[in-house]
Amino acid sequence: xxxxxxxxxxxxxxxxxxxxxxxxxxxxxxxxxxxxxxxxxxxxxxxxxxxxxxxxxxxxxxxxxxxxxxxxxxxxxxxxxxxxxxxxxxxxxxxxxxxxxxxxxxxxxxxxxxxxxxxxxxxxxxxxxxxxxxxxxxxxxxxxxxxxxxxxxxxxxxxxxxxxxxxxxxxxxxxxxxxxxxxxxxxxxxxxxxxxxxxxxxxxxxxxxxxxxxxxxxxxxxxxxxxxxxxxxxxxxxxxxxxxxxxxxxxxxxxxxxxxxxxxxxxxxxxxxxxxxxxxxxxxxxxxx
Numbered sequence: 001x002x003x004x005x006x007x008x009x010x011x012x013x014x015x016x017x018x019x020x021x022x023x024x025x026x027x028x029x030x031x032x033x034x035x036x037x038x039x040x041x042x043x044x045x046x047x048x049x050x051x052x053x054x055x056x057x058x059x060x061x062x063x064x065x066x067x068x069x070x071x072x073x074x075x076x077x078x079x080x081x082x083x084x085x086x087x088x089x090x091x092x093x094x095x096x097x098x099x100x101x102x103x104x105x106x107x108x109x110x111x112x113x114x115x116x117x118x119x120x121x122x123x124x125x126x127x128x129x130x131x132x133x134x135x136x137x138x139x140x141x142x143x144x145x146x147x148x149x150x151x152x153x154x155x156x157x158x159x160x161x162x163x164x165x166x167x168x169x170x171x172x173x174x175x176x177x178x179x180x181x182x183x184x185x186x187x188x189x190x191x192x193x194x195x196x197x198x199x200x201x202x203x204x205x206x207x208x209x210x211x212x213x214x215x216x217x218x219x220x221x222x223x224x225x226x227x228x229x230x231x232x233x234x235x236x237x238x239x240x241x242x243x244x245x246x247x248x249x250x251x252x253x254x255x256x257x258x259x260x261x262x263x264x265x266x267x268x269x270x271x272x273x274x275x276x277x278x279x280x281x282x283x284x285x286x287x288x289x
Contacts, residue, residue, distance in 0.1 A: 007079055007081065007085065008052065008056075008092055009048075009075070010073075010074070010075055010078060010079040011052060011055055011056045011059055011078060011079045011081070011089070012047075012048050012051040012052040012055060012056070013051060013055050013075075013076070013077060013078045014047075014075050014076075015074070015075060015076030015077060015264045015268065016051070016055075016076075016077075017047050017051060018267070018268055018271035018272070018275070019147065019175075019178055020046040020047065020050060020051060020147070020150055021043070021046060021047065021271075021275065022174075022271065022275050023046075023147060023148065023150040023151055023154070023171065024042060024043060024046045024150050024151075024153070024154045025043070025154070025275060025279055026151065026154070026163075026167075026171075026278065026279070026284060026285075027151060027154045027155045027158065027160040027161075027163060027285075028154065028158050028160055028279070029278065029279045029280075029281075029282040029284070029285050030279070030280065030281075030282040030285070031158070031160065033158060036158070038107060038157050038158060039157075039158055041100070041103070042104070042153070042154060042157045042158065045100050045104075046150055046153075048096070049096040049097045049099075049100060050097070050119075050150075052092075052093055052096055052097075053093050053096075053097055053119075053123065054123060055078055056089050056090075056093045057090075057093065057123050057127050058126070058127055058134070059078065059079065059081055059086060059089065060086050060087075060089055060090065060127075061127045061128075061129050061132065061134075062134075063081070063083065063086050064193060065189060065190065065193045065195055066078075066080050066081075067080065068189040068192050068193060069186060069189040070189070070257045071185060071186065071257065071260055074261070076260075076261055076264040077260075077264070101116060104116075104153075104157060107156070107157055108153070108156035108157055109156070111152070111156060112153070112156050112157075115149050115152055115153050115156070118146065118149050119146060119149050122143050122145075122146030122149075123146070125143065126140065126143045126146075134195075134197075135195050135196050135197070136196065137196055137197055137198040137201050138198055140179070140197060140198065141176050141179060141180070141198060144172075144175040144176050144178075144179045145172055145175060145176075147171075147175045148168060148171055148172060148175065151163065151168070151171065161285070163284070163285065164285075164286065164287045166221060166225045166226065166287055167284045167285070169221060170218055170221050170222070170284065173214050173215075173217055173218050173221075174218065176214060177211055177214045177215060177218070180198065180199065180207055180210060180211050180214070181211060183197045183198060183199035183200075183207065184199055184204060184207055184208065184211070184255075185255060185260055186199075187199045187200055187204055187207075187254070188254050198210075203252075204252045205246070205251075205252050208242070208245070208246045208252075209246070211242060212239065212242050212243060212246065215235065215238060215239045215242060216239055218235055219232055219235050219236050219239055222235060225287055226283055226284060226287060226288065227288045228281075228283040228284075230277065230281070230283075231274065231277060231278060231281070231283055234270075234273075234274060234277075238270070
């Protein structure tokens with residue numbers, strides 16, 4: 001049973017939890033939520049059951065591709081399940097999510113039903129076995145906007161104020177950028193199995209240039225609209241690294257597994273630092289002026 005639990009945990013990709021945590025805690029910035037039961041229940045949900053659903057569903061339909069992916073079978077990037085494990089995976093995914101839904105709907109009202117229906121629909125479209133958006137660029141990037149449904153989930157559960165539209169634009173760019181980085185790391189196994197993604201379609205150099213453009217736009221939003229120089233400066237340093245990576249260091253070379261694990265560790269450290277600053281400063285909750 002312990003090995004089964006570890007497998008389920010690996011499926012949920014703890015190394016990538018920071019994305020859902022980031023979207024969940026953002027609306028609660030500067031609030032006194034540390035002793036709030038609903039906050040911590042929602043926090044746990046977006047860490048495990050939700051990621052278990054999102055990534056587990058994807059693992060079920062991508063079994064053959066994952067067999068050739070060197071990133072798999074790690075807590076950073078997900079499990080490499082057997083055919084038997086993946087065939088039965090939908091059962092714990094369904095149970096782990098169904099346990100929480102009645103309470104969240106009770107707390108958030110009818111709108112919460114729409115949030116979960118939206119999450120389910122987007123995952124269904126992304127993971128359709130034969131015609132899923134995951135292999136139909138650029139629709140796989142559009143599906144990343146589904147992550148933004150975590151924001152209204154948090155707002156309804158934690159009774160927070162609305163966010164400005166500029167924040168949603170920033171979060172949309174963040175979601176697409178994060179997915180493209182994963183596509184760059186998976187470009188070789190995706191090519192070997194014939195899977196079409198934005199990265200395999202336009203190539204690694206063009207994908208990296210697209211990522212750089214997106215991050216540059218994020219930096220512009222932070223400096224121009226939010227007048228946020230500390231967080232904007234942190235992101236500008238990340239932009240500088242992306243440019244150096246493309247022009248001087250890795251260029252269009254494939255990253256090794258060790259390098260990808262190092263990037264994952266550093267990404268989580270940066271995420272913890274940036275999330276803490278954004279939460280305590282509340283810099284994305286309002287637009288100055």
